[in-house]
Amino acid sequence: MPAFGFPLLVWLMAAVAAAAVAGRALRWQWGRPARVDWWAGLRAVPRRYLVDVHHVVARDSQAARMHMLAAGGLLAGSGLAALGVIPPLGASRLWWAVVALAFAVMLAGAFLVGARRFPVRPARLSGGRFQLLPVLLLGYGLGGFCLAAGAAAGLPAGRAVLAVTAGCGLALAWFTGKGPMRHAAAGTLHLAAHPRPARFAGQRDVALQPVDLNAERLGVETPADFAWNRLLGFDACVQCGRCETACPAFAAGQPLNPKRLIQDLVAALEPPGPAPAYAGSPYPNARPVAGRGGRHAPIIGAGAMIHPDTLWSCTTCRACVAECPMMIEHVDAVIDLRRHQTLMLGAVPEKAAARLDDLRDTDEANGHGLAARADFAAGLDVPVLAPGGRADVLLWLGEGAYDLRYGRTLRALVRLLRAAGVDFAILGAAEKDCGDIARRLGDEATFARLARENVATLAGVGFSRILTADPHALNSLRNDYPAFGGRYEVWHHTAFLDALVAEGRLAVGALSGQTVTYHDPCYLGRYNGEVEAPRRLLDALGLARTEMARSGARALCCGGGGGAPLSDVAGDRRIPDLRMEQARATGAALLAVACPGCTAMLEGVTGARPEVRDVAELVLAAWEAGQGAPAKRAALELQA
């Protein structure tokens, strides 16, 4: 009979875990309904887990190995042991030998879990109950192995072994509701019921969801305002801290830590009372909050769970999202919370409020006249598309066009388009702000209006594709506008110029002898996956390219996104300084950029640093070199 004790224990553990998860499920139910295709979702779980989750986890191969062994061993060993209630299997010594093998695997994984946390726990990993995890896993794994091996050898199970196994196993099961094991159940369900099912299988889904502006409550004020599967997503967090490592605001000492943010959203579900223990890194320079939660309690506020400074520190760079192995959508949560602050309470940081006022009044974020957007191009005779007009390429100028510095980039681009014989035009005074900044600051009403008006304008002119040098405009036009009826082929200038060079339409000379490092704009690299074209282009210019500590889809933000420069939440350092430090470390003379925001942020860094040049400016210099023109002084300066 001893062989039946173990299977029964596993069944008991399953029952405890089910009860714990059911408890959590009641909480998830507090959320607003969300349409979930359960059948497709559940069917996709193995693939989402093995491909998409693994893609993230495997960036840390040690962690991947650890998780494969521990989780695989635990599930296989426990599952097989549970089948031991079937008499022929329970009586089979061979069967138990297989079970023992599975637990041996789990044991190896449990050792790796321990090795990761002892003797010194890395700062990004949470302590508390998480620090108990290796002990429980070791106890359950060792117990399970002994029990199974004993059964295989035909030996009776010792009471002590059974007790240890039961103790650790049941604790693990209980932790499925309120502890480190919650990620297992909630994470799996989250994969099935994910609010962005389109992001899996190598696809990209970064568009923000429009809001029904006629609804009584806009955005998220209380936990109950989140869709239920968002709440489920927060529970999936395993507190691995990868987001915290990636977060620019955290690194700069601003009061934001994405991990803590998600844990605060989890804690906000709890009724008022002592806050559940959080044993990870705090918000840097944390602003004091009351820490009160509750189903219908506001989340944001000094008297609530999360301080507004935390909310407004986010640059929406999506580094946390891209690093999260549990596929949690932090930025969606931030935007949902901001929408309520902005649309319902008008509680926007001061400078951001002025920007939004200007946008509402003038359709432009700084109150400039719309006709002045093309001032930078005076003397270049750029054709303006009148209603009914047509050009192959519509050049979308964006907010940066008003900036003296970025005008230089746009002029370079215009000259290159001319040189390549591209049939292009601008909208002139008909181009309104794309609305990106309004949307990221939570002003969905202004964004929606601008989007609709721009879509209407674009419908009145003919073009085959849109070209822009502003990744934020690109993202809005490409990803956010389809929900407003605008579907366009949108090109970033780096990809466009890359294509022109590749097709031989733009003959570039060499800028030899110079080293360059490229800073990926978040809204181009992470949001839109374009990391190769700018690099190909720089390589084609004959520049020696080196990479920063973080690059490509994992690049560090410049600090300029999501309205963060407007909210201007104080930290210990400035994000662009951190990024420039990485650029300096490469020893490159040139820092190539591809976004007006990045240009402004990085060029604002004081002290000795690489020269900041937009890719278009470098291509123009190379094109001029190819024309035999005397090398430009600016280029020469770099060698001096």
Place this chain on the structure above:
Amino acid sequence: MIANADALLKPLTLKGLTIRNRVMSTSHAPGYGKEGKPQERYQLYHEEKAKGGIGLTMFGGSSSVALDSPAAPWNQVSVADDSVIPFFQAFSDRIHRHGAKLMIQLTHMGRRTKWDTENWFPTVSSSPRREPASRTIPKELEPEEIARIIADFAAAARRCREGGLDGCEVSAAHGHLIDQFWSPSVNQRTDGYGGSLANRMRFGREVLEAMRRAAGDDYVIGIRMSGDEMIADGLSHEDCVEIAATYARDGLVDFVNVLGGQARDDMAHAISLPNMSFPVAPFLHLPSAIKREVDVPVFHAQRVTDLATAARAVADGHVDMVAMTRAHIADPHLVQKLIEGRDDDIRQCVGAGYCIDRIYVGGDALCIQNAATGREATMPHVIPKADVRRRVVIVGAGPGGLEAARVCAERGHSVVLFEKNAAAGGQINLAAKAGWREALSGIPRWLAGQVTRLGVDLRLGVEASEAAILAEQPDVVIIATGGKPSHGHAKGAERALTTADVLSGAVELSGTVLLFDEMGQHNAASTAEQLARRGCLVEFVTADRYVAQEVGTTNQPIHYRELYKLGVVFSPNLDLIEIYPEGNRLVAALRNTFTDAEEERLVDHVVVEYGTLPVDGVYHALKAGSVNAGQIDLGAIVRGEPQPYDLSQGFALYRVGDALAGRNIHAAIYDALRLCKDL
């Protein structure tokens, strides 16, 4: 980045013509015209500004529309017949390629020209009143002649349009024919063209109406005019405002280009072209007042030498466009540098007036500090990199040495620059010590800034010996050691002090001073002012016909004004023949250059200005060891070719500036640029 740069970089649209920014260059007469046409040199000069980002460049100051307004005295442009049109077409194509706009100034100069040149027609005006500056007594215009000249203006406007120019302005400033009708100081007529202001405005009105008919209503036509003649019997500020307001209201002009003053005599000329003794933008209040009364754009030029002042003028609403004409002569790329955030690299006009002063004695306009201006066909504004990197040692950080170092460093060479004094600048540091000449210090300040930025090894306070130079293992050595003041050739000359002794502060003089000048340049005039300001009783003696004879027409009146105010006695036409002591004082013996009569002065000090002699000790020490015996191949310089010496055999040795022979700042800088651009 300067404040309000965005105001300066905002396009301006007038009558459908969009000018890309608010910076322009007014029409002037650089003396580059050839056979009455704007040919290659003239076009390249303006093209450089177009490349450099300027919004509007206007050429052809005082371009004449009629046969009795000769273009010859200024080497200017004649628009009096159709043969100029192809030149206009080539010119406008050239400028438009770079996104800039091009306009011309049209005028009939009336009495303000010469009768003894070109066609030898008498000068004409509203009334036969002599103009001091041109020294002509004009013929009074008859109605038939007035009609002819109006038709001439109209035909010229048509030629501008056919030539593809973006517009034109008529000159009614500096005392040209139109303002000779306006100004009661000239116009004494009793017919419909004289008397009331409305009558005096009639001629200009008829000119503009005829031009409109000929060129079309959509063609941009403006006017250049004074905002106040600043003379008792001339046009008052109120008159000028009324003229501008009336012409603008009646749709006769599309812009008003306002300046202050007039130019009928020496002092008025100097005031209307303010030099470094004036504050920046001294007459900005005049266009500002007119802007309040007209609804067409207002332009303005007059010593706006820096972009910060220009930006303020536009941002504060005083003017719509700022003309930085001399500023562009110093640096034709100043707008581009502003746009590229390199405003620290702008070579700022110091207001020396070198460019203008040359043209009023029949020369061509050249910049005291930028030797490439006006020489675009041969001299680069942007120095290209050399194929081979050389080691260049330069001795002396005066203007010649600094320019040599700048150009060599831009070429990519490794440059060591020795300067025995604690500061760079050479003799400019002396010149800048004198009164209102301080702004000259801007020349070495910019050069030293560039040299530092370009990574030149500048060794201040280090006198270069032969050994120290050779220790650098140079490929090229450039001697720019400048000159030392000459004491001249009079008997007892060793008893005299030099102007450099005074300006440097080496001596502090009091009592009576006889200042003898053989050069006629700024040096003696500045020294006289310096001495008189410190209480000396100064007699300014020169063998020339008048003192400061070689100082140009925008500067000489300022010297005269200051020296007269200080009670300096002018004694021209006297040569210094001997200095001998009498007690603890000196006797200066002088001889009249026309009568040979001799006279003596008993004074406390004699100060002399005889120019400089080369400082050439290091040169002679190195000469024998150099591959070229210190000689510059003049043919190669003129042809724009590298010096033909084989540097594998040793170093080449050159001299530039006063180390060759005492001349001036421009000569030193030009010596350096033309040599080093091909090294």
